[in-house]
Amino acid sequence: xxxxxxxxxxxxxxxxxxxxxxxxxxxxxxxxxxxxxxxxxxxxxxxxxxxxxxxxxxxxxxxxxxxxxxxxxxxxxxxxxxxxxxxxxxxxxxxxxxxxxxxxxxxxxxxxxxxxxxxxxxxxxxxxxxxxxxxxxxxxxxxxxxxxxxxxxxxxxxxxxxxxxxxxxxxxxxxxxxxxxxxxxxxxxxxxxxxxxxxxxxxxxxxxxxxxxxxxxxxxxxxxxxxxxxxxxxxxxxxxxxxxxxxxxxxxxxxxxxxxxxxxxxxxxxxxxxxxxxxxxxxxxxxxxxxxxxxxxxxxxxxxxxxxxxxxxxxxxxxxxxxxxxxxxxxxxxxxxxxxxxxxxxxxxxxxxxxxxxxxxxxxxxx
Amino acid sequence: xxxxxxxxxxxxxxxxxxxxxxxxxxxxxxxxxxxxxxxxxxxxxxxxxxxxxxxxxxxxxxxxxxxxxxxxxxxxxxxxxxxxxxxxxxxxxxxxxxxxxxxxxxxxxxxxxxxxxxxxxxxxxxxxxxxxxxxxxxxxxxxxxxxxxxxxxxxxxxxxxxxxxxxxxxxxxxxxxxxxxxxxxxxxxxxxxxxxxxxxxxxxxxxxxxxxxxxxxxxxxxxxxxxxxxxxxxxxxxxxxxxxxxxxxxxxxxxxxxxxxxxxxxxxxxxxxxxxxxxxxxxxxxxxxxxxxxxxxxxxxxxxxxx
Numbered sequence: 001x002x003x004x005x006x007x008x009x010x011x012x013x014x015x016x017x018x019x020x021x022x023x024x025x026x027x028x029x030x031x032x033x034x035x036x037x038x039x040x041x042x043x044x045x046x047x048x049x050x051x052x053x054x055x056x057x058x059x060x061x062x063x064x065x066x067x068x069x070x071x072x073x074x075x076x077x078x079x080x081x082x083x084x085x086x087x088x089x090x091x092x093x094x095x096x097x098x099x100x101x102x103x104x105x106x107x108x109x110x111x112x113x114x115x116x117x118x119x120x121x122x123x124x125x126x127x128x129x130x131x132x133x134x135x136x137x138x139x140x141x142x143x144x145x146x147x148x149x150x151x152x153x154x155x156x157x158x159x160x161x162x163x164x165x166x167x168x169x170x171x172x173x174x175x176x177x178x179x180x181x182x183x184x185x186x187x188x189x190x191x192x193x194x195x196x197x198x199x200x201x202x203x204x205x206x207x208x209x210x211x212x213x214x215x216x217x218x219x220x221x222x223x224x225x226x227x228x229x230x231x232x233x234x235x236x237x238x239x240x241x242x243x244x245x246x247x248x249x250x251x252x253x254x255x256x257x258x259x260x261x262x263x264x265x266x267x268x269x270x271x272x273x274x275x276x277x278x279x280x281x282x283x284x285x286x287x288x289x290x291x292x293x294x295x296x297x298x299x300x301x302x303x304x305x306x307x308x309x310x311x312x313x314x315x316x317x318x319x320x321x322x323x324x325x326x327x328x329x330x331x332x333x334x335x336x337x338x339x340x341x342x343x344x345x346x347x348x349x350x351x352x353x354x355x356x357x358x359x360x361x362x363x364x365x366x367x
Numbered sequence: 368x369x370x371x372x373x374x375x376x377x378x379x380x381x382x383x384x385x386x387x388x389x390x391x392x393x394x395x396x397x398x399x400x401x402x403x404x405x406x407x408x409x410x411x412x413x414x415x416x417x418x419x420x421x422x423x424x425x426x427x428x429x430x431x432x433x434x435x436x437x438x439x440x441x442x443x444x445x446x447x448x449x450x451x452x453x454x455x456x457x458x459x460x461x462x463x464x465x466x467x468x469x470x471x472x473x474x475x476x477x478x479x480x481x482x483x484x485x486x487x488x489x490x491x492x493x494x495x496x497x498x499x500x501x502x503x504x505x506x507x508x509x510x511x512x513x514x515x516x517x518x519x520x521x522x523x524x525x526x527x528x529x530x531x532x533x534x535x536x537x538x539x540x541x542x543x544x545x546x547x548x549x550x551x552x553x554x555x556x557x558x559x560x561x562x563x564x565x566x567x568x569x570x571x572x573x574x575x576x577x578x579x580x581x582x583x584x585x586x587x588x589x590x591x592x593x594x595x596x597x598x599x600x601x602x603x604x605x606x607x608x609x610x611x612x613x614x615x616x617x618x619x620x621x622x623x624x625x626x627x628x629x630x631x632x633x634x635x636x637x638x639x640x641x642x643x644x645x646x647x648x649x650x651x652x653x654x655x656x657x658x659x660x661x662x663x664x665x666x667x668x669x670x671x672x673x674x
Binding site for chain 2: 050051052071072073074077078079081082083085086087088089090098099102103146150
């Protein structure tokens, strides 16, 4: 198993810089997920690590060795593609054998290895099928098998589950996590799906426009987003935001004035911020509490009942919508007036430049 | 459609009461013009050829006439020229296929790469296909290969070599080259589109598997091109069996019968020796021959297309 280190990696296409200096170090056996909106450069970054894209500047190290100019096949990596990229004219066995054969591994050794992997992935009955005869989930497994047989130092996954239906995606997610534990391999996984990122990652790298927005464990990103972008990107439904005026702060918290005149005392530090500054308050839908009367009231515009939970979209007097996630059995109806309570400990404050205020207390799960 | 009409309850009430045989008759009636036209177009000449092939019929010898039985076939099959021309047909088809498909595959892979001036290069490689066979044969004969003022002769003289009279010394090979030059663009065109349809991630997967350019070509690109190659082979074979203009313009089948193929042999029998009976027998043999090739080809291609 291996460590991967990115040192100020940059990529320029013609005149446009796509990857703007990314530094990152990945430990042995770590499952790292690159996540971000489409066009953020996450796939490009993965392909640079794979060797399928040139690195314009910076260093890429695997186990401490610079491999910028090493051929993709010689980097000791294996990649699972979004389209699976199985060789359509070869059966499952030959697909898995291809890389080993090119590496000059003897026939008996190849066979033993492929059979072992096929057993692990329950592919034994399909070894002599062509990819065209397999279902999406089976093809996915073959693609993973093709990566495993090469015993790579690092596994690379490029949105491997996005072509599967929702049920299968959930199942494969669990299988991939189990497989990762079993193989104990360093893994880099690219996805735009935050559920995949949250459930599988040891470490998430949030990217936007070729820049790292935050690196951290899933719950660190959830509880302590570094800036507005991460706060908005992680969590579903996304965090609610509304403007407020900063009034002042001490070591235990900061107080802000909301637009209805009420004051909120949030346990975050605010060193050096001048009273009167416009800030943004953020709170996740699952933390807003619904009450029938009180301050902070609005009109229910849409109700989405998902069974276990209910999403209530409340139109505030100032015009924006605040989404509240509440119990599935809540009786609230559309067009009624409700009040919202914002528990201060769950609120986030963001400075005008988008950066979050430091929380006074770290969440125990996000240490 | 008949079944739909009969089984839909609303149609039964409003549509005219059509019986099954009536509908069939209408269908046949509507089909008949095209069927009759096709029959007239292909069957009548075929039957006439069959009939002529059993007749003593020479345009310059009216004394020789009447039923000949299988004499025309016997004369033809025992004629060394016939066997020679049959062999030439094979050599021409196989040679041109080899050059155009082999070269076409390599060029297709080459033109799939990014390089400066690719658009212009693509147009240039396609353009020979738009030149009519007679013209391209004349171009090669007089402009390029002429032993005295041809371009190649000038090139050879420039390096101190004696120019070769290509069409006299290697008539079949030279014709093969001219025809291959005409058909290479077709192969490139079809194979290039096939190469471009190859999934980029498959190539990348092969690169990750450690496959170099040659291994990628051998194991990924070539199998992907299988279907396209079989289509090119089938279409080219159909046309190459009947090469005529290039031979007529350059060597007129000569020297001797060195560059005579079956099509040219039939032509020379019918229109140079005025032996309608013998030429017809040649035509019938050509039909049989072409059908045998077609059966094999269609089978091979159909299998390839199914997979």
